[in-house]
Amino acid sequence: MQGQLGLEGIPSKLVRVTPARLSTWQLCPRKYRMNYLDRPTPSRSGARANATLGAVVHNALRAYFDLRADQRSPERASALVREHWKSDGFADPEQAADFRGRAQEWVRGYVAELPAGETPLAVERWVSAPVGSIIAEGRVDRIDERHGELVVVDYKTGRFGLQISDARDSLALGLYALAVRKQFHRTCRRVELHHLPSGTVASWEHTAESLAELRDRAEQLAAEFQRAADELALGGDPESLFPVRTGRHCSWCDFRSHCPEGRQAAPDLPSWSALETG
Template sequence: MRNPSDAGQSVLPGMPRRLLRASPKSLADFSDCPRRYRYANVDRPSPQRGPRFAHHTVGTALHQVLTQWYDLPVERRTPASARQLLYAAWTPAGFRDDEQSDRWRARAAGWLTDFVADLDPEVEPRARERTVSTTTERMTLSGRVDRIDERGEELVVVDYKTGRNPSTDDEARGSQALALYVLAVRRTLRRPCTRVELHHVPTGTVASFEHTERSLANHARRAEDVAIDIGAALQAVDDGQDPDVAFPAVPGRQCGWCDFRPACPTGQAATPAREPWSFLAEDDLAT
């Protein structure tokens, strides 16, 4: 096992602390299950991952299309072009069979048709799939934002959602990832940014929240607390502690669909594995 950030190494007196390299996802992984964080960010080579899930296939394809659509000339930014991009991006990974995959491709194409019809093709986002970063007391934080809109002098963080249920304003308010993206957008693009939005592609609904300096500080403080815990775990391993003790597994229902289930005996014992298509809408779950 190798520490990718050096955050767990001792600092000589008078030397600055080495910062943890982190992302909103890696912080969330550690909060949910330190063992998962270790597998994804510390162990090299990373352990074997499980099969891809069908709902991830759907989400990945839709995200890819909504990025590529803006690469087209303005006159070609149409629902028909979005559907063509989807057909090129689609894979059958995770679906029960080709028939189920084809049905979901058609369903996703319908979502795109309605979603893109509501977009103004002449309005260019400030950025798409943009990596932004910032530095805190204990970490260098970076992540990729789906879309950054420019509205007057303000920038807006936009995150596409493709799950079953529309997002809510409470989700936008409570999302640590979106709050951290606001801070990173400010640092990277040097523009005011307070608003975050969750755009639910299947329904076209938008959930939003306007952050204040206080709400951003609260999210940043909680992220710093996680970074402290990660640093302590890394230091424990450097000091000779068993990595499985320093990064304990947190077993539960989520082990049924964890990417690292094949490498985790604790997760395998906790619950049966979920079928790769089991998170699709209820009408597609029958075998």
């Protein structure tokens, strides 16, 4: 992947930072350690239905944009959801079928609203570029080209709608915009969250200043987790370097079976509990 990205010559001290690493560190340093540093990686809990649902929708939309423009239609998009469907984590076949139908409708309605024949510049594109003291990288759901500028698009399938502040304050979207600017040598200011269940878009137009603020925040977090990792490698105490941060999120943590504090802090919930079942 690096060869494709032309990263030769980057000093090795730059820390690779993905949005997932940042969010995991912010959520719980112990989870970060188990996910990214402990080897072998501790066993994870089983699949969760909401994650399966999100993956299916992402895969269907990727396949949709892989089609020639004249082969795309709302019906084809709906059929792609069916073709990519998985039932991992759902309560039973009935619940899975219910959500497969919902996802088909979400995707059908979503593509019906897209400008006819619009083809993104890139879909599910891995981006990676030096940004300040870090290498910002990750897989962008979609990069659109509009009015001569590039736009970062991220799909969401959660049960809650999104606010403008979700797009404005998103470290993930900010990092993607910074990496896209560097990698494509193009202007990229606009970031968008596309919420499939409600068919709404939360968007934000960054300035150089607002992107610099997000970059500073990412650099600060990266410095924190890199410092902790370096001290751990030198024999530091894992519990103090990577403290637990308990909360409701512990109910959905992949590593709760290895974490007594997390199990005490939040109840074990079924794998379909994050779905909108009403």
